[in-house]
Amino acid sequence: MIQRIAIVGTGLIGASVGLALKAGGFTGHIAGWDASATELAEALRAGAIDEALPSRDAVLNAKADVYVLATPVLPILDWMQALAPVLGEAQLVTDVGSTKLAICEQAARLYNLPGAATFLPGHPMAGKESGGAALAEATLFNGATWLFTPVSDEPHPYEAEWRARVAGFGAVVRDLDPEPHDEVCAWVSHLPQMLSTALAALLQDTFSSDADAMAAVQAIGGRGLRETTRLGSSPYSMWRDVAMTNTKPIAETLLALEQRLAHIRENLRTPELREEFATANQFRAKR
């Protein structure tokens, strides 16, 4: 049984993991650390963690059974490197990073070797457009898909329990290889993010010099505008690492969308527009 968990990065996702673990009946000890003292204090105040680790060294010495890396992707890669030499094969490290290929490649080099800890790459498809422990919820993962992209054939003794706890969060657990993971996520997550950022940035640049026009845009825009620009609130700090570690798939989906928009633009007055709406209707009918 898992007794001690360390959550590295107690922002929205990390703190929600802590709250969900407790809501799901985990009675062991949860330690937490965050690069921001504010986030860490908020996670402790919210009861997402039992103990705030005071330093990076304290994380390395936390002697947890399971480490949950819940920072953006590049710091996850850094923590994987820092933790590998100090952990042993009794310990399981998992993460919640948005891209998996770079993490899995590094896991294959540093983990799952004789005497080394096991790494189980994970990715909950949940979040909010704004981050922070203050927005954390025990129910954040309820109904969401939680992907794993295993790199080891031999399951670690804690793996089955961790998967069961994640399922206990209300998440639908699904396994995928890292490469298709990053490609599918480019389509269903990274492309919607980039187009929402593009639309919001375009509207800002087009209207921000004219206060009356911006007021009209904000007043007139309805639910459609709110929803298509909502992800425009997302923080660069997280998405920089996604763009850095999944550049090619994201670039490919962006190019495909640019071409599709051009096709619609060239066919606003032709029956081809009917085909586009019919095809889009088909996609939505499956949901």
Next chain:
Amino acid sequence: MIQRIAIVGTGLIGASVGLALKAGGFTGHIAGWDASATELAEALRAGAIDEALPSRDAVLNAKADVYVLATPVLPILDWMQALAPVLGEAQLVTDVGSTKLAICEQAARLYNLPGAATFLPGHPMAGKESGGAALAEATLFNGATWLFTPVSDEPHPYEAEWRARVAGFGAVVRDLDPEPHDEVCAWVSHLPQMLSTALAALLQDTFSSDADAMAAVQAIGGRGLRETTRLGSSPYSMWRDVAMTNTKPIAETLLALEQRLAHIRENLRTPELREEFATANQFRAKR
């Protein structure tokens, strides 16, 4: 006081207008007509109208004080032409069409002349991604902006009452000239519609030949994908007329978005991406 209202087109918007009028205390008579007998019967059943007009001739002979044209834009233009010769200056015609320039140009030719009825162009910024009287609600316009693009300087005797009733729906009434109306609506409504259609159609074409991959897309996609593709459910029947009557502004906004997406694509690994996120964050902070 307005005694008799005729709603021409009793789909989602027309039937919701009927329900909102009654919820707002209108005690006069509401007649309705729709090209679809099913929509018309549903509007009558829901109590959105008191009487179902059996034919186009019955609409022309309805002797209403106020006509509300609530069809797509091209049929609105047809009805304006059909009604003008049979109505007199005691009568007010208004509409809920999504584009206003073509309607206002025609109104200037056919209405607001000596002996002719008055036309008051209107546009509630409300709707759902699926149409139909069955989805109509008295509260649909609550909190939404209801735009008017007046073409006459002399207000018709019924105009003040109609505006007051619309405000009574909970809508925020705002006047705009037709040209800026169509340009702003291209940005805040037509562009989000086209990009949502483009994204949904692109995903359908990319994944529909592989049932497993499509299942993964549908399972893995979260709230961001749902929201950015939601408008992909919208019916071509309505949007064809928007595209036909606002082609140039829509094409311009589409081209600008294509260029913005290309800029992001070319800067996925540069600090320029930070600027895009910062600019998008600014737009969202105003909401």
